[in-house]
Amino acid sequence: MKLSTFLSILAASTPVAAAPTATTSAGSAGCGKSHLLPGITQYRGLTSSGRGRNYFIHLPGNYSEDTPYPVVVGFHGSSSIGLFFEVDTGLSSDKFSANKIMVYPNGVGGAWAGANYSEASVEEDLQFVSDLLDDIRGSYCVDDSRIYATGMSIGGGFVNTIACNDVGGQFAAFAPASGSYYTDNDAAHGDCKPARSPLPLLEVHGGNDGSVHYDGGEGEGGEEPSIPTWLGWWAQRNGCDDSAKKVEDSFDGDVHHTTWNCGGEDGALQHWKVDDMGHCWASTEINFSQVAAGEGPTHISASQIIMEFFDKFTKP
Numbered sequence: 001m002k003l004s005t006f007l008s009i010l011a012a013s014t015p016v017a018a019a020p021t022a023t024t025s026a027g028s029a030g031c032g033k034s035h036l037l038p039g040i041t042q043y044r045g046l047t048s049s050g051r052g053r054n055y056f057i058h059l060p061g062n063y064s065e066d067t068p069y070p071v072v073v074g075f076h077g078s079s080s081i082g083l084f085f086e087v088d089t090g091l092s093s094d095k096f097s098a099n100k101i102m103v104y105p106n107g108v109g110g111a112w113a114g115a116n117y118s119e120a121s122v123e124e125d126l127q128f129v130s131d132l133l134d135d136i137r138g139s140y141c142v143d144d145s146r147i148y149a150t151g152m153s154i155g156g157g158f159v160n161t162i163a164c165n166d167v168g169g170q171f172a173a174f175a176p177a178s179g180s181y182y183t184d185n186d187a188a189h190g191d192c193k194p195a196r197s198p199l200p201l202l203e204v205h206g207g208n209d210g211s212v213h214y215d216g217g218e219g220e221g222g223e224e225p226s227i228p229t230w231l232g233w234w235a236q237r238n239g240c241d242d243s244a245k246k247v248e249d250s251f252d253g254d255v256h257h258t259t260w261n262c263g264g265e266d267g268a269l270q271h272w273k274v275d276d277m278g279h280c281w282a283s284t285e286i287n288f289s290q291v292a293a294g295e296g297p298t299h300i301s302a303s304q305i306i307m308e309f310f311d312k313f314t315k316p
């Protein structure tokens with residue numbers, strides 16, 4: 001079955017969401033509303049820029065309607081949907097999100113804006129992020145100071161696009177993995193205007209990535225920056241002391257973890273490079289994206305590293 005057919009069947013079975021509602025400091029407008037079947041991933045729709053859009057949402061099994069929860073939004077890779085990202089990363093398991101709301105939006109045509117093959121414009125997809133957050137705040141109990149974004153491949157690239165635009169100001173921290181940074185690929189980086197500085201960001205990338213090359217160049221959807229160059233731009237944007245960055249090598253020199261101190265915030269910029277890893281979601285247990293890339297498990301778990309990173313940051 002075609003992805004679009006599958007999604008329209010799902011969409012037909014779900015009601016369109018109510019209008020966005022304001023947020024209070026104690027918790028969002030959705031606090032106090034009850035939900036059936038917490039712990040089971042649900043499908044929801046909304047209208048954004050005149051298009052029907054949709055997403056999957058996973059509440060903790062013991063969801064309390066009066067507890068403001070952190071929210072993690074996970075953006076899937078190309079030719080994919082949110083459910084695949086959920087399964088591949090394992091992020092809805094209690095191990096990672098017993099106390100978090102997990103959200104997995106679906107891109108138009110199975111992708112996100114930024115590539116030359118994307119169906120939605122950057123403006124449209126950024127508006128969708130804003131509408132999505134309004135929808136979630138209005139229906140669920142959200143801690144507005146603890147909203148985070150992660151994503152893989154073009155989803156990771158789109159996480160960076162969010163971080164580079166106004167709507168990024170609604171998030172506490174960002175964690176792209178194996179990202180294709182099509183919208184942030186030139187030294188003048190005039191297209192990247194983060195809402196504040198520092199904007200905490202952590203990236204995970206394989207040194208042996210055959211799709212989104214560590215050294216940059218022509219990607220599937222356009223020109224990509226080299227990862228070290230792109231990290232240098234973020235070190236500048238975040239006001240990090242680039243000369244004092246710390247690099248820790250582990251697993252016989254296969255894994256390199258770089259940490260910057262940015263304007264007094266230790267670790268507000270971080271990078272994990274796995275030399276022999278290809279284009280997949282880093283995991284110590286084998287998952288689908290590793291199988292698809294002809295890879296096996298690796299030394300580190302991106303899901304664990306990213307959730308621990310998010311836990312350190314609250315939106316000021």
Ligand SMILES: *[C@@H]1O[C@H](CO)[C@@H](O)[C@H](O)[C@H]1NC(C)=O
Pocket residue numbers: 060062063064067098099
């Ligand atoms: C739900 O379960 C988690 C994990 O066991 C626990 O940390 C949390 O306090 C529980 N939440 C509520 C509202 O009972």
Ligand SMILES: *[C@@H]1O[C@H](CO)[C@@H](O)[C@H](O)[C@H]1NC(C)=O
Pocket residue numbers: 116117218219220221222223
């Ligand atoms: C997209 O960009 C890539 C890399 O520059 C190029 O190889 C490809 O032909 C382009 N595709 C389209 C549809 O423009």
Ligand SMILES: CC(=O)N[C@H]1CO[C@H](CO)[C@@H](O)[C@@H]1O
Pocket residue numbers: 087088089090091093283284285286287288301303
């Ligand atoms: C499909 C599959 O087995 N995915 C696994 C990928 O790895 C994570 C843990 O890192 C598991 O939770 C997933 O189930």
